[in-house]
Amino acid sequence: MIGLPPSLDRVIGLSGGALDVLMPMHLWADPEGRVVQAGPTLTKMARRGDLTGLSIFRLLEIRRPLRVDHVPGLIALAGQRLGLVLRDAPDLPLRGALTALPAGTGLILDISLGLSFARAVSEFGLTLNDFSPCDQTVELLYLHEANTATMALSRHLSHRLETARAAAEAQALSDPLTGLANRRAMDAAIARCLDDPTQEIGLLHLDLDLFKQVNDSLGHAAGDAVLERVGSILRQQLRHDDLAARVGGDEFLILLRDCTARDGMEPLAARLIATIEEPIPFQDGMCRVSASIGLVASVDYPHRPGIDRLLADADAALYAAKRAGRGRWSAHIPPPRGPGRRAGDAARVTPGD
Amino acid sequence: MHGMVNRALQGFLTTTYGPDVWAEVRGQAGLPFADFEAMLDYPDALTLACFEAACHVLHKPPNALLEDIGTWLVTDPHLEPxxxxxRFSGAGFVDFLHSLEELGDRGRLAMPDLDLPQIALDRHDAATFTIRARWSLPGIGPILMGCLRAMADDYGALALLRLEGIEDGVECLRVQLLDTAFSTGRSFDLGRVGA
Known part of the structure; x- marks a missing residue:
């Protein structure tokens, strides 16, 4: 042996029981590598009963920093971080550190669970009492479980928020692009008006002309600019009590409350068409569209019409306006009440033009 | 108050008394939404309003309701996690009592923004302890009493617990341990896999 003998006043004697308390996963081996004593937790993990006398190299495989299978090679690794496994559990990496005992009397190797601690605790059936109070493995397990639980809560929250957002969207009453009402809001507003027997309404069904050409030649951004512009025209031209909705790609419905005569609707329809026909600036150029309008008034009906009837008649009037050429309005006029044969519904289309 | 605390109150009321009672409590408290979210924060006033409404709807004194909540936190099967x-706090009930002072740190490990009570444990003799707890809301004493009673049962220990009043906002609780191995308790497998 080369070197100084250890100074005797720095040497202490520890009983095997003391080692068990301080390092429940230790191995104490003699110079031939046979187990003198194994800590209780390591004994439990090895599942071979009393390990005394067994070769540590039959029990363990030292893998890092290099593979060794003899005591001098192992002692040369004293103080280094060791990677090792139990031969009976080769897929559960463990960590270790060893120190040589004085005067070549053997070695003590202390072991801990590696990052696979959760699996190791389960596979070896370990309990709280198997760990030294100084070993934080149990806290790691706690943290691991706490993380799992809080992650689940976060996922639930995200899922519920997503569901709520979808529900809110489905219940929304406005069209996000134009800020006008949407179909659902319009249907509800018409139904409320028709439920009130004192309320007479007018309905305009407006469809843009040439919108497809703008979309095709200048792109969807230009189309969106046109729709936004039409939205703002409708807001400006209507009274506070009226309601405009975008009910399709380039289709709009306008509800006029307290509309006691169809006569008042016709100038509004003509004004809307004229305003929409004004060129709409987009980037460096101008977009040009027009509009066709079908209109109906509840006062024209001998019997209070239902919402489906009104909408269908407004649609038929719009179709008549389209057929008559772009940029026109058309009014649907139901047949008057009376005896005799049914004359069939009439239509009044934009005069002149 | 942290959503976890509010969610616990709602969970206790719905699992113990049913959704109708929760709906009534919610209505009386004027809660502007249907459910508390565990991961959001709420004003303390909402928590207190719900608790007062619950006492009123269930005709229960506040301390009895708080104690029931504490017991429920440990015993409800949905709250097994x-x-x-x-149970990670100690191998036995006495270990568990001694670890109560770590409860705040332990809670913050799980949820950094969770405000858990500050707890101090005084040991008078091997079987007698006083617990002093301070929290941002009143009522932690009876909650802890229900919780500890259930934990004693969980560990298989037999203990007498008694509220000892409130001093300067600190709620006191006396624990008299009669038997640490009274029953087998409930199992705790440290290495439950797939959790």
């Missing part, structure tokens, strides 16, 4: 986290 919470019971497991509590």
């Amino acid at each position: 919470l019971r497991r986290l509590m």
